[in-house]
Amino acid sequence: MKSAVETLNPTRVRLTVEVPFEELKPSLDAAYKKINEQVTVPGFRKGKIPARVIDQRFGRGAVLEEAINDALPKFYTEAVSEGELNVLGQPDVDITEFNDGDELKFTAEVDIRPAIEIPDYSGIEVTVDAVEVTDEDVEKSLEQLRDRFASTTTVDRPAAEGDVVVVDLEASVDGEVLADGIASAVSYTIGSGQLLDGIDEAVTGLSAGGSATFTSELKGGSAAGRPAEVKVDVSDVQERELPALDDDFAQLASEFDTLEELRADSRKRLESMKQYDQATAAQEKVLDALIELTEVPIPEKLLKDEIETRTHNLEHHQFPQMGLTWETYLEREGKTREEYDAELETQAVKGIKTQFILDELVNKEKLSVNQEELTEHLMRRAASSGMSPDQFAQAVVEGGQVPMLVGEVARGKALAVVVEAAKVTDTNGEVVDLADEDEDEDAASEDASTDASTEDAPAEGDAAEPEQA
Template identity: 35%
Template sequence: MQTTEVHTSSERIGKDRVKLRVEVPEASLAPALAAAYRKWAHEIRVPGFRKGKIPRQIIDARVGADTVREEALREALPDFYSEAMDAEELQAIAPPDIEVIELTQGAPVVFEATVDVRPEINLPDIGSLTVEAPPSEVNDADVSEQLDRLRDRFAELEAVSREARRGDFVLIDLNGMRDGEPVEGAGAPDLLYELGSRTGPPKLDDELEGNRPGAILRFTDSIRVGAEEAESGALPDGDISFTVLLKEVKTKRLPPLNDEFAKTVGEFDSLDELREDLRERLGDVKLRMVSEEIGRLVLDALVRASDLEPPEKLVDTEFEHRLHHFEEDLERAGIGLESYAREVGSTVLEVRSELRAEAAHSVVAELLLEDVARREDIEVAQDDLGREVGFEAARTGRAASEVAEEMLTPANLRSVAAAILRRKAVAFVVEHANVIGRPHDGSTVEAAKEQTPASEAAEEADAAVEA
């Protein structure tokens, strides 16, 4: 960017809004004006003149001197605006509204920019933040819970002749009819359904419970869907007559908890070895989870201690981002926002309000963390990028060079660096806050990461980043 002699002044017209007045000498517009004339000299045709050699006077007559000046200013304006913002030591958080006041030939260019700016931040005293860490120890109950999950995963379904109970699996033929015609999406042959899961028609679980194989059940169910599902052509709204043939009742048979089970699960000679392995794995996972929770608790405490009011522009952007992703998640689950709100006993307005409150909290947290990074000179070094590549390579089992090529493109590098900077700022706050019951003498998420296979990929990752 070419430096110009811009003259600036600014006034606050709102909590986070500034009106910037900028005056640019005529000479500073000259390079952009020359470029605009060169462009027009190549674009228009004038008999007797070669392309690119058309005098300015003729271009002015054909195109208009004002048009050329407007085009020149349009090209130069971003640089003028950026230089003026630097001169006033302002940071924009949204694109400006610009009004050109003066663009007369021979006079300085004058324009005004109304812009939302980053607010002034009074960072709370980090050392005064106090949170209590959740317990990080692994107890016998934790290990037993994991063993139960393993047994459930290796369980076999066994047909029984008794009545169906909650927790059983039933094999059914499900047919839904309306006005004597099959309803698309309301029927399924040989459907293996978990009784009590409540994933079928609302009355299905209650109708199945207590019946034996061979039973034929008939009932009418009222299906209610939101406007989003109706528009998408999902299961239609209204009453549907269901006929269900209960073909089989299956119950889970859990394997006995012994040495043979341990050998089935993995390369363990005994149940004690399996227990010890689970305890170690749970310890690593729990330490990581506790460290992440400490970071969240400390960040929440920092936000509560701050008097910062989030700029509405940033909150609007963050809210729209969160709402978009939330609606995408709901769409993948086959429901809309209206149906979700009804299922959780809320309203669309309340769900949106909650998302907006979360967006405002997030904006304050990010502004505070950025201020921490600025005050403490926290930066992202090449080693940080190398470790990030190494972690991702270890997590996905891909070559570090391949991950680096994907992660460190110009399009991705800024977001990767921002995520690293945020984590380092959080780590700083956690380190200097008063954390009661801090695990392992202040272990952090990064310490837990160093115990993963990512460390083995670090050297290769550093080489990939340097390349």
């Protein structure tokens, strides 16, 4: 077999492959064997039909077609290996010349991972928000904790903001009550905004036994996105009572004995959260700067496929779950379809560039992933997916996604290398030493790499095989 590579552009090549007829013999033998197992000819046992009889009864052309379909993937893969190409996706294959007994000639056009020159990133400088926890932040955190331990008491008065009302709901569209538009004994805190638009105004001022109707756009169900007339019946009005903010509360809500100890712990936790947010922001800004410095050609087909995949997932998976259509989704987002498409393309381009750049950095810096790092990443991914580590690990193995997880960790480590070399200062002009937060930094950099590459760019495998001649 002979092959040659022609570069069409920085992200696409054309392979020209010539295969002597004798090298097709194993595939021809396999084709005769396959046909032998599938057909019956009177006078011959199944599987024992001579080749000449198959040619006479079914045509030599059918055998040759079967042989070529069997041989093409192997010769294509050999040509890719010979050309030392890092291909992306499926090739477009065209048989340019073939006659029985003569050599097979075919071409295969395929996208390739572009060659990328990683620039000097040591000069990158970014600014992030300073880590500042105010007394107001601490008090707000304590109030939220206090709110979780609130108790309710039934009161004989009209409902007001902050009260909990127990209601029955009945939604109608075009005068007909929806089968899935009925709900009973729903507890709702007035002012929380966690139910239908318009319900706060409808129930405020109602006492137990009171009713009202209001119009609201349904957020889910069979009539999602449509305006409905909603009847609400109040069966109970309850006043929320917050516990006193004292040492007794600290003992009730935490492992601490005093309110001051709880307050100090709240401040410490808020500082840790803001440090994590700061590290994440630093990595995102450093990544943006690195992308800006690096020239990365984008394979057109890869970008097109990624946009189509994202759009398909939105239409066929997310929309049905959320009860949305394109019209209601765009209205909710306050965008036109053109604006959405432009944003989607921008996100996809960034994701593909990120993956290419970080993968190149992994190779350049000779980064590897050990079992402990992979396990830690798997645990984080399992937690974010809502699955147990064992369930997630089983799904990863069965889906052949272990290399994908390894890639995510490696890209996270590559991004951490760049962040370490960059100068990061906060809005107070102080240098931010992310090395003090090694564990959080590693987790955040892996998350940033995952969000920007694996979710925004399609997975890339080894040389893809052509499916037909």
